[in-house]
Amino acid sequence: MQETKTLHAFVIAVMLGLFVVGMVEGDIVQAFQGFFRLQVTPARLVSDFIAVEGVGATLLNVAAVGLLGYLFVILNGLKITGAELAALFTMMGFAFFGKTLFNCIPIMLGVSLSARIVKKKPRDYALIAMFGTAMGPLITFIAFELGMRRIFALPGSFLIGIGIGIVLPPIAIAMLRLHQGYNLYNIGFSAGFVGLFTASLSEAAGADILPLSMWGTAREPVLIAIIPAIVVIAFFCIVAENRGHIRAGFAEAFKDFRKILTMSGRLPSDFADSISSKGSLLNTAIMGILFWLGVVLLRAPLNGPVLGSLFTIVGFSFFGKHPKNVFPVVLGIVAAIVLFGKDIYAPTPLLAIMFGTALAPLAGEFGPIVGFIAGFLHLVIVDRTGVWHGGMDLYNNGFAAGLTATLIVSIIEWYRSVRDE
Amino acid sequence: MKRHELYVQLISELANYLLHGNPKKMVISMHLESDGFHIAAIDDRPRTDKDIADIEHGLMMHKRPELASYYGTMVGQDLLGSSRLELIGFQIKGVKVERIPEGGVMINLWIGSEDFDPAMFTISQDS
DSSP, X not given: OHHXXXXXXXXXXXXXXXXXXXXXXXXXXXXXXXXXXXXXXXXXXXXXXXXXXXXXXXXXXXXXXHHHHHHHHHHTTOOOSHHHHHHHHHHHHHTTTTXXXXXXXXXXXHHHHHHHHTTOOGXXXXXXXXXXXXXXXHHHXXXXXXXXXXXXXXXXXXXXXXXXXXXXXXXXXXXXXXXXXXXXXXXHHHHHHHHHHHHHHHHHTTOOOOOXXXXXXXXXXXXXXXXXXXXXXXXXXXXXXXXTOHHHHHHHHHHHHHHHHTSOOOSSOOXXXXXXXXXXXXXXXXXXXXXXXXXXXXXXXXXXXXXXXXXXXXXXXXXXXXXXXXXXXXXXXXXXXHHTTOOTTSHXXXXXXXXXXXXXHHHHHHOHHHHHHHHHHHHHHHXXXXXXXXXXXXXXXXXXXXXXXXXXXXXXXXXXXXXXX | OHHHHHHHHHHHHXXXXXXXXXXXXXXXXXXXXXXXXXXXXXXXXXXXXXXXHHHHHHHOOOOXXXXXXXXXXXXXXXXXXXXXXHHHHTTOSEEEEEEOTTSSEEEEEEEEOTTOOGGGOSSOTTO
């Protein structure tokens, strides 16, 4: 019970912190005006909301989308544990570059309706609904990019969002079986699949899906401080859970963190539920600070997409990622960047380093060499997949990771079955 | 058909778990009730107290409908990598793991609908 309270406190503190900073960072009126403008801004990949409307408006959007996810969890009567935190931080992370209240709500409603259609409760598909907001840009695209009259575009986009939500659960479940839980961003894989069809249909109907490239070079102090602040909140939560016994709290957290390092991370590995909230908070703090340090030392921009990727790492450090299983994958991606002479500061390679960690369970289950190969292949494929769905699937790396994981799992499965004969 | 699928998937995951220990003997029985079923799996592999605690921990009943209806659909579907007792844990209403006199372990699982009371099974959890 105390553990659940700690995790609630953690996520509420993060959301509240972002909201307060969003309001006081600059002019409060401009921040709110920018927040409302973001709701009607094209949201396809890559749309850096910080570059479009500034820090204040973006942080308000992140806090609002986080609150939407949090209320959804509470209204569905679910516990806040690793899976929910992964979903909440993914929602918040992508609200830096694509998710808005406007484009998330129809999908969440659609997935809940899908649950009703198959005589389940909306809470049964709550994770699919939250992760499924990856398809948000499609709604914004229909509403504001197609050039239709608003009177048709707004209800049309809403209905299509609900439709996408309805078909998402069966696709997500089918995709899960393809890679067998070795791609942490399964909805990214599923949404990429749906996005492929919707983008093709749109183009067949004569719509131009022009690539978007809003990639800011922000390195403002307030943005640099966000991840360290989240790490400090995590530390406070560890101490609070042990009623102020700092040393004992961290000793227990470290013991549990070592247990987390022995897990493969394959879906569903809920570290908070199966090990402890303390251990998973420490894992999150370590992972967050390691990747943040990487970005800072590289002197890469801390813009919307990069911050979004760091938020996703923070979230999935409760649900599958730890230093031991992400390291080989990151090494594989970096090796591919160097070998193929890619620019590490360009959006695709930089984001691949962060989001490619979706393949961490492959390293966790089959060892570092498989993890390295997975990372290497991921970088090669992620360059192409974004074009396939026209940037409609915000989790493009999840789509690419799903393809990579399916390839590797198929080969390992075949090899094991032949070897055992 | 839906029930039939669930029986097969749960038995498959459980069998996968037990077979990973290379037992010489493995028996799985299923007893159907009007609103649920009981699965008992027995093998002959000796286990330490820690092993049994690990099985119980893996099968620990989690009321996690959001995981059961999504990730739980992988139960019994894939046999690559280590078997995952937690996928079974999402679906069950009762569990009992015990050593049997012949060596090995007996895993009892009770599965039923949301309103099902495992205490109502004709084969009691104490038998």
